[in-house]
Amino acid sequence: MKIDEKHLIQLAAVVQAGGVTEGASLLGLTQPAVSRTIAQLERRVGEPLFVKGRRPLQPTPLGRALADHGQAMLTASRKASALVDGFRHGRTGVVRIGGSPFFTDALVAGMIAEFQHAYPEVRVEQSYGYLPELRAAINADRIDLAVCPIDILEEGSGLRFQEVLPGRNVVACRVTHPLLMRRKLDPKELLDYPWISPPPGSPLMADLRSLVLFLGATETKIRYYGGSLTAAINYMKASDALTILPHSVVFAYRNEKAITALPINIPHPERALGILHRAEDLGAPAVEAFSNHIQKSFENLKHLIKRHENAVVWGL
Structure with missing residues (x-):
């Protein structure tokens, strides 16, 4: 015997709420529609699902057992809806980030922890590499973005670089x-x-x-x-x-x-530190939320870093 899962979910709502009207309201349905469902389900199984004359409604043993299955489906449906909603708003998902080792360990790792305070359901997978490896990983969809130093980005690379700090x-x-x-x-x-x-x-x-x-x-x-x-x-x-x-x-x-x-200027190429990713978009909403967090974190640090630089590096 095959039973419609939607019927079990409606039964579970009625049992949970203690009445057909209340159960219908719980699901956003009309009372007549839910009443018809309960009647169809009783005809399908050939047994009453509620004890007659009891208010609030009291399920029979069979009604209770079927309602338990419906409740599991209802719970799973709500969790799935919450998962989709969280994904769309960047609250769930996976962020795959690559970065140059020293810079990532010193600064970015702490920013990842701060991000997960606000987005605890987002998992971050971190890997290391330098520009050639990171660029290849982005193009091969092994990582979503990289936080790294870069001298120049070739025209037509299909990638976008957003500077967060000048190189020094x-x-x-x-x-x-x-x-x-x-x-x-x-x-x-x-x-x-x-x-x-x-x-x-x-x-x-x-x-x-x-x-x-x-x-x-x-x-x-x-x-x-x-x-x-x-x-x-x-x-x-x-x-x-x-x-x-x-x-x-x-x-x-x-x-x-x-x-x-040491208070000494040293030569080094023109270089910037920033976020490298595909030019078209950042993909999942969680990745975009993470990228925005990194940019904001460095924006908040810029003046402190510059002040520290002026205090310890005086030039030749």
Whole structure:
């Protein structure tokens, strides 16, 4: 025997509300329509579903059992409706984000946590990469967007880049580094100290090579290679080693008072930090909500980052 699921849902509403009129109101239906459904269902099963003469309506054992099945369907239907509504408004879904390691760890990870305070039902899947890998991942639909540094975006790439911060590199060191004691810092003194290598293949690695050439050398003393951002900072705190970092990363660690930037300008390409995504749209509403959150978060940080830069980097 096949029973119409809609009939079970209406039965469940009547049992839950204690009356046909009330059950109809619960579902947004008319009382005559629900009365007809209950009568059809009773004819279908060949048994009464409610005890005669009882008010409020009291289901028979069979009526109760069928109503329980209908209640499960009603609950599932409401959950599905809530899921669709949440998806449309960006409150549910998945955001797949890629990013350059140091910048993502220092700044973006905290922004992800803040986003999920407001959107707790959105799952964020994060991965790492640099521009070539991130661009390929977006085009292959493995990620929805990337937060990364970029020099130039080729015309006709099918991608869009929204700047959130201007690029600015600094030479980072521990707060008690001997070079901070100099009244006047000679840039060539940077070559007297060991260095922590930026991640291989990163823009920072290319920037370090440019800095070494700018200082009139062809190589520098790399003493630590291949570590994560946390590892690099812990190494720096316990040594006189230097490294090159985006100023925004140094800014992110300002409250720990463990690392800082040397007061020296260094050459680096024109570069911006921002959000890279497909040109046509951001896809799911949750992705758009996340992108808006990232943009707003950096907008709120811009003046603080600039103030910090003016305080610690004075120029040659």
